[in-house]
Amino acid sequence: MVNPSKSGNAELAHNTVSCDIPEGKIRHNSDTIMIIKEMYIEGYSMDRIARAINMSPSYISIVINWYFPEISKKHYSKWLEIKIDIEMLLRSGETIPSIANILGKKIGTVRQYVYRNIRGYGGTNNIDEEKIKLIGEMYASGKKYKEISKEAGISEYYIRNVIGQFYPNMRKYNPDSMKERLSEIQEMLRGGYSYKRIAEELGISEGNAHALIFRHFPASRRGPRGGKFVKK
Numbered sequence: 022m023v024n025p026s027k028s029g030n031a032e033l034a035h036n037t038v039s040c041d042i043p044e045g046k047i048r049h050n051s052d053t054i055m056i057i058k059e060m061y062i063e064g065y066s067m068d069r070i071a072r073a074i075n076m077s078p079s080y081i082s083i084v085i086n087w088y089f090p091e092i093s094k095k096h097y098s099k100w101l102e103i104k105i106d107i108e109m110l111l112r113s114g115e116t117i118p119s120i121a122n123i124l125g126k127k128i129g130t131v132r133q134y135v136y137r138n139i140r141g142y143g144g145t146n147n148i149d150e151e152k153i154k155l156i157g158e159m160y161a162s163g164k165k166y167k168e169i170s171k172e173a174g175i176s177e178y179y180i181r182n183v184i185g186q187f188y189p190n191m192r193k194y195n196p197d198s199m200k201e202r203l204s205e206i207q208e209m210l211r212g213g214y215s216y217k218r219i220a221e222e223l224g225i226s227e228g229n230a231h232a233l234i235f236r237h238f239p240a241s242r243r244g245p246r247g248g249k250f251v252k253k
Contacts, residue, residue: 086237103134106124107135111135111139117131137182140186145186156184157184203233203237
């Protein structure tokens with residue numbers, strides 16, 4: 022049985038899992054996949070699941086995104102759905118707190134999404150058009166948020182909101198651009214491209230390319246950590 026560090030994890034594992042798990046570092050198999058799914062559905066965070074079965078949170082995230090994208094809170098397809106819901110509810114006159122209640126999300130989560138994606142929120146209505154254009158040009162040139170903040174005389178918080186609202190396609194983790202980028206990666210993986218070649222084609226670092234493959238296409242990774250991936 023699972024030997025978690027928290028009593029809450031132990032109780033959940035006991036109630037939802039019928040298979041035995043050896044103590045210590047365990048390898049990826051169909052039993053652990055189902056344990057992860059059940060605990061995640063019950064509302065336990067990736068950190069708590071990781072402690073319960075002695076795996077890293079990043080690995081838990083990979084398993085959920087790969088095997089159960091329909092329940093993943095972090096999978097890009099899920100964020101596309103949430104984006105549509107939030108924007109529709111805003112147009113209908115709902116407030117950020119009421120949207121959070123309707124969607125079952127934290128107020129801070131909804132607020133951050135709105136501020137980083139919906140124009141006119143998060144203080145961007147107080148930034149003039151010329152400044153917004155300047156911010157976009159600096160970001161496109163490769164400057165970091167901190168550098169832009171210093172040169173534009175605007176806090177980094179507002180810089181992030183401007184980029185998210187007015188230049189979403191430049192942002193690495195924009196759900197729409199992420200969907201397109203992952204589609205390109207999938208085609209290149211099928212074509213036998215190396216990580217280095219994929220990175221060059223996308224104009225990103227090799228580490229960034231590896232991270233995207235690691236999280237969204239784990240079956241295509243070289244030497245998967247924690248054991249071979251079970252077929253879906």
